[in-house]
Amino acid sequence: MIRVENLVKKFGDFTAVDNISFEVPKGEIFAFLGPNGAGKTTTIKVLTTLLKATSGTVEVDGLNPMTHENEVRRRFGIVFQDPSLDQDLTAWENMELHGVLYHVPGKIRREKTETLLKLFELWDRKDALVKTFSGGMRRRLEIARGFLHTPKILFLDEPTLGLDPQSRNQLWTHVKRQNEADHVTVFLTTHYMDEADRVADRIAVIDHGKIVAIGTAEELKQKTGTRSLEEAFLALTGSTIRDESATSTDQLRQVAQMFRGGGRR
Amino acid sequence: MSAIYILWLREVKKYSRSRVQIFASLGQPLLYLLVLGFGLGPVFQKAGGGSYLQFMAPGIIGMAVLFTSVFSGIALLWDRQFGFLKETLVAPVPRLRIMIGRTLGGATVAMLQGTLIMIVCLVAGFRPASLLGIPLGFVFMAMIAVVFAALGTAIGSSLQDMQGFQLIMNFLVLPIFFLSGALFPLNNLPKALSFVTRLDPLSYGVDGLRAALIGVGYFGAVVDAVVLSAVAVGLLCLGAWRFSKIEI
Numbered sequence: 001m002i003r004v005e006n007l008v009k010k011f012g013d014f015t016a017v018d019n020i021s022f023e024v025p026k027g028e029i030f031a032f033l034g035p036n037g038a039g040k041t042t043t044i045k046v047l048t049t050l051l052k053a054t055s056g057t058v059e060v061d062g063l064n065p066m067t068h069e070n071e072v073r074r075r076f077g078i079v080f081q082d083p084s085l086d087q088d089l090t091a092w093e094n095m096e097l098h099g100v101l102y103h104v105p106g107k108i109r110r111e112k113t114e115t116l117l118k119l120f121e122l123w124d125r126k127d128a129l130v131k132t133f134s135g136g137m138r139r140r141l142e143i144a145r146g147f148l149h150t151p152k153i154l155f156l157d158e159p160t161l162g163l164d165p166q167s168r169n170q171l172w173t174h175v176k177r178q179n180e181a182d183h184v185t186v187f188l189t190t191h192y193m194d195e196a197d198r199v200a201d202r203i204a205v206i207d208h209g210k211i212v213a214i215g216t217a218e219e220l221k222q223k224t225g226t227r228s229l230e231e232a233f234l235a236l237t238g239s240t241i242r243d244e245s246a247t248s249t250d251q252l253r254q255v256a257q258m259f260r261g262g263g264r265r
Numbered sequence: 266m267s268a269i270y271i272l273w274l275r276e277v278k279k280y281s282r283s284r285v286q287i288f289a290s291l292g293q294p295l296l297y298l299l300v301l302g303f304g305l306g307p308v309f310q311k312a313g314g315g316s317y318l319q320f321m322a323p324g325i326i327g328m329a330v331l332f333t334s335v336f337s338g339i340a341l342l343w344d345r346q347f348g349f350l351k352e353t354l355v356a357p358v359p360r361l362r363i364m365i366g367r368t369l370g371g372a373t374v375a376m377l378q379g380t381l382i383m384i385v386c387l388v389a390g391f392r393p394a395s396l397l398g399i400p401l402g403f404v405f406m407a408m409i410a411v412v413f414a415a416l417g418t419a420i421g422s423s424l425q426d427m428q429g430f431q432l433i434m435n436f437l438v439l440p441i442f443f444l445s446g447a448l449f450p451l452n453n454l455p456k457a458l459s460f461v462t463r464l465d466p467l468s469y470g471v472d473g474l475r476a477a478l479i480g481v482g483y484f485g486a487v488v489d490a491v492v493l494s495a496v497a498v499g500l501l502c503l504g505a506w507r508f509s510k511i512e513i
């Protein structure tokens with residue numbers, strides 16, 4: 001379902017993704033693990049048409065995301081790592097907008113929105129503007145929105161960041177259900193090893209833009225001679241702490257906070 | 266179609282919810298209208314130009330439409346920053362439709378703002394030459410709005426962050442306003458200035474508004490409409506192209 005061969009993505013001199021290759025067959029839950037700045041999000045952005053690869057071959061359901069953007073976009077759903085809601089709209093309006101953009105018919109859209117908002121305990125606040133929501137509520141809304149349509153491939157970029165255990169449980173239950181009932185292929189990244197261990201069929205560990213190991217959780221543990229996935233991960237990637245450099249978007253966010261502090265948002 | 270509609274609706278909803286900003290954005294045009302209108306009025310009259318308020322009101326309406334529409338396009342930067350842009354960029358909808366929905370939404374908001382200013386002008390003492398001119402005035406307002414909303418989208422798609430914003434404001438938006446003849450008549454200008462005003466799309470917009478509202482035009486309403494339509498098509502293509510190239 002996803003095939004990546006010798007993918008390289010450079011930003012100027014910096015190589016974010018350095019010659020990686022992997023394949024994800026249909027119906028698999030595939031986890032991409034790596035420290036901060038390892039190249040996980042960049043890979044997802046290339047797969048989801050948001051970035052163009054510097055070199056290498058990428059196929060999503062047999063299609064090249066760089067040349068067949070619209071066909072590829074029709075096949076996947078995504079929950080982003082960082083916020084992507086419109087804060088000046090209500091929860092309900094954000095769901096509506098998403099449903100319309102993803103061609104979910106009106107009746108199904110409204111029914112599913114109700115079910116999902118109730119599931120993630122946002123129904124009482126459906127008519128409140130998102131900017132009044134707490135961080136956790138926003139995160140839950142992003143995830144509810146991600147499940148509004150059923151794609152062939154679901155990308156989850158650190159979906160559980162900032163979620164409470166209840167919502168986390170709901171999320172993975174829902175992902176499992178979609179995977180089993182509708183054979184949705186799932187491509188996820190996370191920092192929580194227990195999650196990867198629990199849901200993923202196969203795991204790739206990426207560090208400094210390179211894939212250092214790939215296989216089932218058991219295989220990774222055997223390979224490194226460790227007992228838990230966490231230990232295996234540390235054995236593979238070392239124990240130094242990484243910093244991501246601030247992107248222009250992050251810098252923009254800071255400027256905006258200065259300008260808008262106490263104002264609209 | 267539904268994607269264009271929902272993105273258009275989003276712009277209009279956001280505008281109608283920002284009451285404080287609507288009120289605040291009336292300040293600058295009001296200042297021009299009242300201070301310049303009444304301050305320069307006597308001089309203008311002595312020079313044989315008639316009522317300056319009558320002359321300037323269409324220019325101020327044009328200014329309001331210009332600013333609102335360019336900024337609605339540049340608001341793309343806010344969407345980039347707060348992440349919402351990603352949501353629309355990965356949606357299974359051709360980017361052209363997303364761009365059109367946003368641009369039409371921005372143009373609609375600019376027209377609403379222009380209408381508000383027109384009402385303010387009427388309150389301040391502005392009187393259109395004939396009631397029949399008002400619908401034509403709205404047509405020109407719409408053309409100005411589309412031209413500059415498309416320009417705003419092209420700019421917003423090309424900038425990475427807010428650092429370029431001041432540059433755009435001081436070297437593009439303000440010159441477009443000042444060189445448009447919104448504040449002074451276009452006849453008998455020095456050659457160089459006359460040449461530059463002819464390159465400014467807003468000149469034709471303001472001229473069209475004047476032709477419609479006070480019955481006095483320099484280029485003539487037909488020329489204005491043709492030029493504005495051509496520029497609108499050009500800038501929509503530019504905006505669509507820039508928008509299709511966005512990477513996040």
